[in-house]
Amino acid sequence: MIDPISDSAPEQALDQEQQQDSLQAHFQPNISADEIEQVYHLKRAQPLLQVFTALFHGGFDGVLVRLLVLRELAADTASSSFTRADINTRLAYLLPESLETVLMRLRTNQLLAWDAQQAVYRVTPMARNVLSAIDGLLTLGKEEDTADMGFLLSQVAGAQVMGGVTVDQLNHLLGRLVDLTEEFSDAIASGSEFRLRASQAKWHMACDWVEKGSEILRAITSDENADSATHRAAQAIGRAQSALLNMQGMFSRALNQIERQRVHLGQSGLSTTDIKRWLLLHEDLASLAEGAIDQPVVPLFITPAEMIDVAETELLADRASNVVSNGLPTGTDAPTTVSDGPAMQQELDEWLARLSDFAALGNFPSIADEGPKSIPVQDSLLPATFAVASYRASLLPLLGDADEARLQGATAELARLPVTFTPSDEMIQLPDLHVAAMSLASLSLSLNPEGDKSDE
Template sequence: MIEPITSEAAPDPQEQDSLQAHFQPHISADEIEQVYHLKRAQPLLQVFTALFHGGFDGVLVRLLVLRELAAETGVTSFTRADINTRLGYLLPESLETVLMRLRSNQLLAWDAQQAVYRVTPMARNVLSAIDALLALGKEEDSSDMGFLLSQVAGAQVMGGVTVDQLNHLLGRLMELTEEFSDAIASGSEFRLRASQAKWHMACDWVEKGSEILRAITTDENADSATHKAAQAIGRAQSALLNMQGMFSRALNQIERQRVHLGQSGLSTTDIKRWLLEHEDLASLALGAIDQPVVPLFITPAEMIDVAETELMADRVNTTVSNGLPTGTDAPTTISDGPAMQQELDDWLARLSDFAALGNFPSIADEGPKSIQAHESLLPASFAVASYRASLLPLLGDADEARLQGATAELARLPVTFSPQDEMVQLPDLEVAAMSLASLSLSLNPEGDKSDE
């Protein structure tokens, strides 16, 4: 007969005493709710202990044997000869030790009547969970949200999503938000760009999880705790998506403060990136110093001769010329750097003129209430149009409006920027297409500007 898998195991008094030794004397371990849930899952936890206890090499061999047997779908039972043939690359002593450990921990069932081994359902569940982690580990997921979201999605399909699964996902979202906030506060361009790439990947997972959360919040059978956890995840996702403007402002600020090395085209960012590509910075000094400095020693008499010569030379130069020197024109220099401040001032003047009372198109009754954003951005070169478009999210930004400078004046303009998730094709030589958006005059407390 096949050995049954016991679902409940009687607690060992010695083990109970050792567990109580970790708690305060006046607190019983059985009073902790999480201890109760973990004790109830003792058979499953013992399976993981049997697999992962010991060194990495031993764990690898156990998983190898169990995965090889579970991968065989043609048969459901294995004789010892079948196992020896399939795992002939292992030593017989090592294979015997692994089989004994798997059998004693209910990962393999031994049918004494037919003298065959069978993989238990619990072993297949454990391998399925491990394979899911291994499969996600092969993909590029720096945000580490794929497995958590897959667990929530699978549980939702089966109708058994738990609050703990949602809380794990919520905790990861909060960690990512805090990590991105720290990167923005650091002011490091390299850390900002790395965090921005990670943020884009996290946003991809957020889009995939929105439908799952929508299904949870509209499920009438879900309890209140599940609804609250799903709503909290939705708020955390919104906070995460709203960080796009913060990344853009931080990177624009760094771009304005970038230091260029003369007219070489190189900046401090290029130098730092080049230095980061070298693992051993000390090797760059090899050959830079040809020989050590050799000191020169002279006598006091020679020092007096040199000092006298220098003194007399200065006196001759000061007594030769009388009166003021003739004036000369200062040399004319031309700056080759990009006039970003001039471009920002021109763009601000253009939007200010756009928002003026007599120039806004909606002043006339027959005029449109708003205009397309690309009509105000073009005509211009691709670089100028891109720079102008990057400043549009600042319109109406309360945090930026409290500051000083040209961008603060831009944020205080009574113009509303409304983007859409569509693209519009443009008959322009520089810009082929642009996101569809509109610019409209903001309403005052007493009515529209057109009513004045």
């Protein structure tokens, strides 16, 4: 015979009346607590809620010891009953006084049942249900679930398999999806790269759970025995999942925008993101300044009166320097300067005349009509000094330049010549007094398919 701990009927009625009065004290005077639907459901679950109160009331150390004792006894599947000697042996690492207190609390709140005839303890079914729920939550807490959807989805999946999924369970899952969507939207609106990347990792985890839960939702929506409220909740979860999946493009656009605006520090390859990531690795940023500054920076302040005095002094000094005390200064001859413009222009004209002769198959070089139509570039640049040869070589890329040919002037005439400049990466040694080596290149005539006859 199992002996439950119970009070007399008058005492129970008195306790219920006191509880009702204390509960009503939290509501408005014109509102009855029994008129609230959720109060009715919670009152129906009072035995179960009292079990959680017995386990989790008080400090964390006391809660830990109660769960430890209950889990140790429930984990022993060799026997369904335990004598006090068995309990003392199994929990010998606890003090006898502490063990006695815990056993009394568990027995009083229907987590342990005492069989007076056989003098043994038994773990009640309610205690096993509570431990199963707690173990499931603890197991999922060990896994890397940054989206915090695993436990909610497992509850929905288990209830759906057993045929007892409720609207409240679906609403809990729907609420978590809405929270995640708002969290990701805030991260995108913040413009913070670090917050975006952290939210994107959580988004990928949430999408994995969404993919796992899609089959469960399809089973719920296709169940003909489910009521309309369950169908509506499942459809709302489907819409929330779609909104969550559509945020991939928003993450990509936000990260691309940050990538375009990233600032790099010179040619070092470091960016502001790298600097911030390095700074986040240091808990004490002030310690980085140790040894970097010999003495504190002393700020200098200036009052408006001092600013006016300085401005007035500068203004009067400038005026005094411009005053001519002894009349106008005597005149002086302007310095004689030699302009290199005409010499450079003459060199350009001579160079243009030589290339024009070559283009007309004339005297540069002296070749006949049957001669070659291209010559090495050094034959056109030399003989000349190194400066003149360098100047001529700098003008060669203008040959055939369409943009330059549309302009006016000597360089435009040079660009319109039917001469093609063909450079290469090789070098050629030259027997010249001023130029020892030169890039291997050639000048060739640009003739149309009919040759010179079209020009006649």
